[in-house]
Amino acid sequence: MIEKLTERLRQSEGLSFVPYKCPAGYLTIGYGHNLEANGISLEAAELLLRQDIEIALKQVKNAFAWCSQLDEARMSVLVDMCFNMGITRLCGFKKMLSAVEAGDYKTAAKEMLNSKWARQVKGRAVELGKIMETGEWYPEGAKK
Template identity: 60%
Template sequence: MCDLKQFPEKVLPRIRRAEGFSKIPYQCPAGYLTIGYGHNLEHGISAEAAEFILREDVSRVQGEVQNAFIWWTKLTEARQFVLVDMCFNLGLSGLKKFTKMLTALEAGDYETASAEMLNSRWAEQVGRRARENAAMMKSGEWI
């Protein structure tokens, strides 16, 4: 009979070595979409794993936005959030397509920046999210 406390410590290194690590999804030989150390995505992930991934993704996106826009530090926290949220949703290349909004934002014209957010296909697609973000962009306050 195995010692359940010791079992994972003996098993994990062997499975890591046998499976190998992939940070991007791939199809395993059986045809399943797989990631990490052989995790079959058809099994889903736990809420704890999803929370961990979300925190990593938000941290990465915040860094991307901060590095892309030198005027980032002049924004209120709520306006910084709006850019991070849009980047999280659209990707940095998608966010950069909001040229009129970004130009207005850099100039401190938050009313125009807010209007440009709402005057987009993105706003039609995400609805409430866009309206809330536009309101925060305009006011500079969390809602």
């Protein structure tokens, strides 16, 4: 029964990859999934997180050929920033990116913290700055 019902609902509901308002006025996505009434499951949230990380990683690798030389911790900072603000805004961090490419991680961290983004995300920027500067996943004072 589940397979037949699933196929019928796919046809009836249609698929939307972006949120839309259904005829009843509810924010909906996918095959008629009512986000307002149902939200998403932990499994769906984890899947979306993994997919979004993979997209950000691909964007960083495509934008900065030199990033393959970075250690994982510092690479994760760039991916985290891309995840948070998008590749276009990350590319706007020209002084920070030049410092990272040159291996001047102290200056890179300083440039990260001297930004509107850092003022918006506060502790996250401080933590990422420490990781960029030290190359350690969990520098002293960072969350685990």
